[in-house]
Amino acid sequence: QCAVVFTHSSGASMHMHQQAYRRPLQTAQTSVLSRPCVQASRRSQLSAVSSVTSADLLVGMGAKASLPTILPMGVAGAGVIVAAATLDAWSRRELPKVHLPDDATAAAWHARVINSCPSLLKQYEPVPFLTNGHVETIYGARMRHHPDIAYDRECMIMEDGGTVALDWKTVADQAQALPLDAPVLILLPGLTGGSHDSYVMYAAKRAASRGMRAVVFNGRGTADSPVTTPQYYSASFTGDMREVVGLVKKRFPKAHHLAAGWSLGANILVRYLGEEGLAGRDPPLTAAVSLCNPFDLTISNANFAIGFNRIYDLNLANGLKKIHAKHAGVWEGVGGKFKADEVPTCKTIRQFDAAITINNFGPGDGRGAGQNGRTGDSWPDVDAYYAGSSSALSIPHVRVPLLCLSALDDPIAPKEAIPYQALSANPLTALITTPCGGHLGWCSGDDGPRHHPWSDPCMIEWLEGVVNNVAGPFDQQSKASDSKHPDHRVAVAASATLHRS
Numbered sequence: 001q002c003a004v005v006f007t008h009s010s011g012a013s014m015h016m017h018q019q020a021y022r023r024p025l026q027t028a029q030t031s032v033l034s035r036p037c038v039q040a041s042r043r044s045q046l047s048a049v050s051s052v053t054s055a056d057l058l059v060g061m062g063a064k065a066s067l068p069t070i071l072p073m074g075v076a077g078a079g080v081i082v083a084a085a086t087l088d089a090w091s092r093r094e095l096p097k098v099h100l101p102d103d104a105t106a107a108a109w110h111a112r113v114i115n116s117c118p119s120l121l122k123q124y125e126p127v128p129f130l131t132n133g134h135v136e137t138i139y140g141a142r143m144r145h146h147p148d149i150a151y152d153r154e155c156m157i158m159e160d161g162g163t164v165a166l167d168w169k170t171v172a173d174q175a176q177a178l179p180l181d182a183p184v185l186i187l188l189p190g191l192t193g194g195s196h197d198s199y200v201m202y203a204a205k206r207a208a209s210r211g212m213r214a215v216v217f218n219g220r221g222t223a224d225s226p227v228t229t230p231q232y233y234s235a236s237f238t239g240d241m242r243e244v245v246g247l248v249k250k251r252f253p254k255a256h257h258l259a260a261g262w263s264l265g266a267n268i269l270v271r272y273l274g275e276e277g278l279a280g281r282d283p284p285l286t287a288a289v290s291l292c293n294p295f296d297l298t299i300s301n302a303n304f305a306i307g308f309n310r311i312y313d314l315n316l317a318n319g320l321k322k323i324h325a326k327h328a329g330v331w332e333g334v335g336g337k338f339k340a341d342e343v344p345t346c347k348t349i350r351q352f353d354a355a356i357t358i359n360n361f362g363p364g365d366g367r368g369a370g371q372n373g374r375t376g377d378s379w380p381d382v383d384a385y386y387a388g389s390s391s392a393l394s395i396p397h398v399r400v401p402l403l404c405l406s407a408l409d410d411p412i413a414p415k416e417a418i419p420y421q422a423l424s425a426n427p428l429t430a431l432i433t434t435p436c437g438g439h440l441g442w443c444s445g446d447d448g449p450r451h452h453p454w455s456d457p458c459m460i461e462w463l464e465g466v467v468n469n470v471a472g473p474f475d476q477q478s479k480a481s482d483s484k485h486p487d488h489r490v491a492v493a494a495s496a497t498l499h500r501s
Helices: 054-060 067-091 104-114 133-142 198-209 239-251 264-278 297-303 309-326 340-345 349-360 382-389 391-397 420-425 455-468 476-484 486-494
Strands: 002-008 013-018 097-100 151-157 163-169 184-188 213-218 257-262 287-291 402-407 429-434 498-500
Touching: 097 104, 097 420, 104 429, 104 455, 151 239, 163 198, 163 239, 184 198, 184 239, 184 264, 198 213, 198 257, 198 455, 213 239, 239 257, 239 264, 257 264, 257 455, 264 287, 264 391, 264 402, 287 455, 297 382, 309 340, 309 349, 340 349, 349 382, 391 420, 402 455, 420 429
Parallel strands: 002 151, 097 498, 184 213, 184 257, 257 287, 287 402, 402 429
Antiparallel strands: 002 013, 097 429, 151 163, 163 213
């Protein structure tokens, strides 16, 4: 048993005793907000492979050759493979492609911010053997080192009675406690992901090292967060994000409020920003970053049916099933269109969405139809859900600086789904693409391939650049500042990769 801080969206806190939520990989335990609750353990390493030479394999298969003859052949063959992989990676090196808005003033502002990011001005250098999108995706998910990091968990009760878990990066040394006006960075993991995932942990750690207050927004049921109502999360539902941002802004009113999302988290983040802009509300954040965003869910879901991508679909569906299995009791006796009894047999995300998701949410989600952003309607079918929940539809309405990072070989968020035209038409959005990276991989960079993803310093540097140029792309002050940084303007003019989409 342990104490948990439950915070209502109104700001009130209630202490309740709950069973400790055991995280995947044993990366967290629930705790009182003021005490560290997570000492993230490193992912256990793969067992050492027995030493077997090429000669041993050949002899074992009955090959008639002497060891002195076989060994040089094995060494030479390995050398050829390494050389070929190195040459392949070297041939794919290039500067990240930066797609600027059509508006000239906005393009100049974005270029100045990007030119303040050292990581975006260097060549993207793929790692040998990791130039295939599938390989890099799997390597990043399975082989990336898990850093030591601690979180303080806060369970936030939403307006509808549901609960989300906010994991705040712990400050171990109170002497290094952040000031109240330190920038707050809200992190939104991908589908079935959470604060225990390595890419999230590294982002929180890097943000903290730059003086940011990092908090991971774990969706309902993810990262062992409690489920208190028969509702999870979806690509269309932005009500929880709206309440989380409201809490953060109320708690830290003098801070810059930032956000970054990966995959489904990126889709939710962009939809939220678009809905706020469409409603004519004040910009809710200073800036945001979208990473590996699927953008068009119809295209992205159809992509799951192609070749090896079926493995990702099955794996993610299994993740959703595991989450549901822990909380299946919440759905007992719930009427309506729910098909909870079909969840155990779901083999694809689409099947899970048909059984649960489309009956939890509807076309009006997040558009201000009630305090929690719910209308009570459901989607008529899965196809309508995918078509209507795509964040590409929200790009024209985004009213805060937004950077989108995508890998062109991403097997889960395919390049065909990137809304190039909509991004170039919005003066507040910029797109950066890399030739390789896979999905949530980006194993290149100074700390690659087993530590910080390449995207981490890019994200943090860009957010800092926006904060330092917070006047915005249409403010005259941003034009005047060009004269103070002539080297940036030269870099923009000389770079062939900075171009309008």
